[in-house]
Amino acid sequence: MVRILLSDHDEMNSMIIEMILRKAGYEVLSVAPEFCIGELKSSRFDLLLLGISSVHSEGMPIVEWIRSDASVADIKIILLASSTMKIDLTNAYRLGVLDFIRKPALPEVVTQKVRDALQKIRKDTILIADDDPGNLIAFTEILSICYSIRTAASGREAMDLIRQEVPDLLLLDLHMPGMDGFEVMEALSEIESARNLPVIVVTADDDVDTAAEIFQYGAMDYLTKPIVMQVAIQRIRRILELSHFQNELRDEIRQKNRDLLAANMRLQALSDQTIYALAGAIDAKDAYTNGHSRRVAQYSREIARRMGKGQYEQNEIYNVALLHDIGKIAIPNGIIDKPGKLTDEEYRIIKSHTVRGYEILKNITVMPLLYIGARWHHERYDGRGYPDGKKGQDIPEIARIISVADCYDAMSSDRSYREALPQRKVRSEIEEGLGTQFDPEIGRIMIAMIDDDRDYRMCHSVCFPHQES
Numbered sequence: 001m002v003r004i005l006l007s008d009h010d011e012m013n014s015m016i017i018e019m020i021l022r023k024a025g026y027e028v029l030s031v032a033p034e035f036c037i038g039e040l041k042s043s044r045f046d047l048l049l050l051g052i053s054s055v056h057s058e059g060m061p062i063v064e065w066i067r068s069d070a071s072v073a074d075i076k077i078i079l080l081a082s083s084t085m086k087i088d089l090t091n092a093y094r095l096g097v098l099d100f101i102r103k104p105a106l107p108e109v110v111t112q113k114v115r116d117a118l119q120k121i122r123k124d125t126i127l128i129a130d131d132d133p134g135n136l137i138a139f140t141e142i143l144s145i146c147y148s149i150r151t152a153a154s155g156r157e158a159m160d161l162i163r164q165e166v167p168d169l170l171l172l173d174l175h176m177p178g179m180d181g182f183e184v185m186e187a188l189s190e191i192e193s194a195r196n197l198p199v200i201v202v203t204a205d206d207d208v209d210t211a212a213e214i215f216q217y218g219a220m221d222y223l224t225k226p227i228v229m230q231v232a233i234q235r236i237r238r239i240l241e242l243s244h245f246q247n248e249l250r251d252e253i254r255q256k257n258r259d260l261l262a263a264n265m266r267l268q269a270l271s272d273q274t275i276y277a278l279a280g281a282i283d284a285k286d287a288y289t290n291g292h293s294r295r296v297a298q299y300s301r302e303i304a305r306r307m308g309k310g311q312y313e314q315n316e317i318y319n320v321a322l323l324h325d326i327g328k329i330a331i332p333n334g335i336i337d338k339p340g341k342l343t344d345e346e347y348r349i350i351k352s353h354t355v356r357g358y359e360i361l362k363n364i365t366v367m368p369l370l371y372i373g374a375r376w377h378h379e380r381y382d383g384r385g386y387p388d389g390k391k392g393q394d395i396p397e398i399a400r401i402i403s404v405a406d407c408y409d410a411m412s413s414d415r416s417y418r419e420a421l422p423q424r425k426v427r428s429e430i431e432e433g434l435g436t437q438f439d440p441e442i443g444r445i446m447i448a449m450i451d452d453d454r455d456y457r458m459c460h461s462v463c464f465p466h467q468e469s
């Protein structure tokens with residue numbers, strides 16, 4: 001559990017803050033400031049909330065004592081100060097103070113600032129690139145209290161260091177011999193891991209054009225020389241906070257995208273598995289045509305691939321073709337399995353599987369192609385098909401594809417009343433149907449598939465392994 005030491009002269013304020021922090025789940029020990037160092041020495045704390053009075057605000061002697069005592073010097077500190085108290089920020093940050101809470105503070109302000117401070121246990125790394133040793137020393141001296149500092153005396157050295165490890169922020173002098181600040185920013189955009197590295201430019205050029213150019217090159221802020229350290233520290237803190245916030249946001253978006261993708265994949269798997277189960281139920285109705293739906297789906301997908309359709313569309317067509325005969329579930333087995341010739345009435349009932357399939361699938365509005373395939377896969381290109389007598393391009397393309405694949409499989413598979421037809425016969429039947437039964441373009445693709453299938457592997461013969469005759 002996170003342990004916080006609270007030390008303030010103001011007893012009432014201490015009580016309130018202690019209550020807020022305990023409610024937020026922290027372990028809090030409240031002591032008077034004179035016992036603060038003793039407590040820090042005797043026990044481990046993650047954070048010190050230290051009240052300062054106006055009398056001591058300038059020098060902050062307790063903070064200085066803490067920092068000068070090696071056994072407690074690394075404790076994180078948030079100062080508690082009254083709303084009107086003037087604080088020497090440069091001195092405070094020099095002493096490693098993380099933040100301030102103005103009294104009286106709202107509970108959410110207290111918990112937020114404590115949470116932020118605890119997240120700063122890992123020190124941010126700032127890379128300072130400046131060819132002026134005086135500037136490097138001045139920045140390092142003030143910033144090293146709160147941050148890990150790396151320095152580079154040139155643009156090239158800065159780039160070498162960034163390639164080794166990307167810092168949390170780059171403080172970049174604009175005018176350097178060799179590679180200047182603009183060139184560094186340009187080079188950064190080519191390093192994938194450094195694309196989001198926040199840059200604060202330091203420059204002596206205090207003119208509008210330079211400022212505009214600095215931002216165009218992707219810097220998040222700039223400081224003009226001579227540097228006012230108090231302002232520089234505030235800007236660096238703000239930019240780091242903003243950068244961390246952006247990183248968290250990016251991480252959150254990435255996580256959300258991953259979650260969404262996983263949910264989509266689960267939904268897709270559910271949808272696919274439901275379709276496979278239904279296709280299995282259709283094929284189980286007729287042992288002789290078992291596997292028909294799957295084969296028609298495979299042929300339809302291959303036709304779609306050869307038509308130049310993308311992976312998504314190919315998969316969609318595969319699923320639609322799997323369910324093209326779903327209406328057969330509603331047809332009595334006695335008619336489906338009948339080995340002999342069907343009566344007119346029986347033929348009418350068999351033909352109704354198209355509309356029955358449509359009725360079953362029409363409410364699946366997220367996949368409207370499903371019912372299209374079921375209803376119109378027995379339409380003919382010349383308009384003499386069923387159930388609606390649609391003609392030519394009025395027949396949805398997906399139904400025209402399934403129609404060819406369906407007829408091909410019917411001819412190339414054993415049936416209850418005959419064995420699979422020879423490949424040459426199947427080919428000539430398809431050829432003969434171009435422009436009458438089948439869309440000629442799609443039919444020609446099927447013929448090309450037959451021609452590529454030299455061993456007649458696209459054949460479903462249970463009892464009679466087929467020989468070309």
Ligand SMILES: [Fe+2]
Nearest residue numbers: 324325377378
């Ligand atoms: Fe059918």
